[in-house]
Amino acid sequence: MRPRPFRSFREVRRRSFCIPLLLVALLFFPPGCGSDSGGVTDPNGDGPDPAIALSVSPTSGTVEARSTLSVSATVTRSGGYEGGVTVEVLALPSGVTASVTGGGTGTTASFGIELAVAASAAAGSHELTVRATGTGVAAVTRTFALTVTEPDQGGDPADVSLDFSACRAVDQPIWVGYKDGSAGWEQVTGSGPVWTFEITADEVAYAWVSDDGLIMTQVTHLTREELLAVQPLRICAPARGEAVMTGTVSGLDSTDIAMVSMGSGSGVATGAAPQLEVTMLTEVEVDLIAARVDPTVGMLPDRLLIRRDVEVVDGGSLGTLDFEGSEAFDPAFATVNVGGAAGGTNSLLMGYFSGSQCLGNNVSLGLAPGASTAQMPGVPEALQRDGDFHQYTATEIENGSSRLATEFHRALASRTIELPPAIDPTVSELSGIGRRVSADVPLPSGFRDGDFGMLMAQVIGEGRSNNTAVSLARISGNTGTVATEDLSDAPGWSAEWTVPSNGSTQWVVQLTATYAPGGTVADFCNEGARSLVASQTEGG
Secondary structure, rough: OOHHHHHHOOOOOOOOOOOOOHHHHHHHHOOOOEEEEEOEEEEEEEEOOOEEEEEEEEOOOEEEOOOOOEEEEEEEEEOOOOOOOEEEEOOOOOOEEEEEEEOOOOEEEEEEEEEEEEOOOOOOOEEEEEEEEEEEEEEEEEEEEEEEEOOOOOOOOOEEEEEEEEEHHHHHHEEEEEOOOOOOOOEOOOOOOOOEEEOOOOOOEEEEEEEEOEEEEEEEEEEEHHHHHHOOEEOOOOOOEEEEEEEEEEEEOOEEEEEEEOOOEEEEEEEEEEEEEEEEEOOOOOEEEEEEEEEOOOOOEEEEEEEEEEEEEOOEEEEEEEEEHHHHHHHOOEEEEOOOOOEEEEEEEEEEOOOOOOEEEEEEEEEEEOOOEEEEEEHHHOOOOOOEEEEEEEEEEEEEEOOOOOOOEEOOOHHHHHHOOOOOOEEEEEOOOOEEEEEEOOHHHHOOOEEEEEEEEEEEOOOOEEEEEEHHHOOOOOOEEEEOOOOOOOOOOOOOHHOOOOOEEEEEEEEEEEOOOOOOOOOOOOOOOOOEEEEEEEEE
């Protein structure tokens, strides 16, 4: 399935159809190089023995990388054969995938073949084999001459920036690089925290290395449109504030815990220690949301408290938060189910976003570990206001495989949160410097349909990490390939940053997709916004 428009703002399909000469003669008397049976059955069905014949139109085509090409195949039954037939494409070069649709009963069966050519496909001529098979009859084949051309790398120059200003000091890059189209990696010079470089191609990549004890190399491949849509690209979330406010909490039993959220800040008080300190606050106006939980009986609250439009003042007082007072209320409850559970360990989480911009307040309203169905708490609709959203999250973990789905809805209601399909990557070792892997991953439709998606592969070991991500806009067809990047030829990059070939290592392959109806990719505060994550982890 082709992605929605956000994935590629200027997608170009180039199709070339070659009409062979003497078409009638070729259909009725195809050249002998196209049959496994040693001969060709009369497509009129006049032969004495059950057989099938195959024709392909056109017999050759030229396609630009990152595009698709459509081909038709017709299978003709003869000699009384009435069984099913299938068509497949063999000898596909790396980066080219084939999707076959159609069929039919009767004398003829018509098939459509779509050849999807990824950006990684090698330019040049490739001979493919189209084969038709049926039960009890000889298979027949035809050749198809595919020519792949380089994608158009032309484009207006544009400056892009990577902004590390919100990152901690230890997360500042010690090396930054970029790749413009098919050109080699280039080092970005400067001292940060904002690193700027120029791009012209339709496909670009950027990379950086940081060292906070774990030397991490992060590489991201995007389309030009995707990168320009998020300029400047802020690498880290806005820094949390440093303001502190204090108060006390009442209405707690000896085993109760009060969890308090105020924008970027949070704090905890207990029945035994009711003094409250909320730290990492930003001096703006935010909502205060609190939940009372007794962990000896579970992680679902029995009381909630909301105080709207609190002005954050460093050193200021919040007074008393009374869970038996007028600000507090009993939570509403709704039945939430994990959809698509497959026998692993499930959990359900309910969160809450509030505020005029639906930012900052992401307080946990309740956790149901090990449950595939639970009564989950929320805020009664009468106490909500614009900008408030419930966050429903379902997870499953089993044997290194994890799946997660999150949905945002204003109203609390009984819902089934459908987990995405598990991924089944085929992982292979790559030669060259250090430990690297390549992963081929079938892409389920739930991920292909998203407004934005990423396929990631990471290798971790011996204090090093190499993480490479490719946006789904850069992937054609129903199978994605991602390989941890080889930066050994990049100017200024050091081999000391790679994951060593020896020693204990672990690889992770992850597929993500986001849906943000009516908003941007990073804006989940919209009714029905959701995200999907599936990953597979193994040691080696």
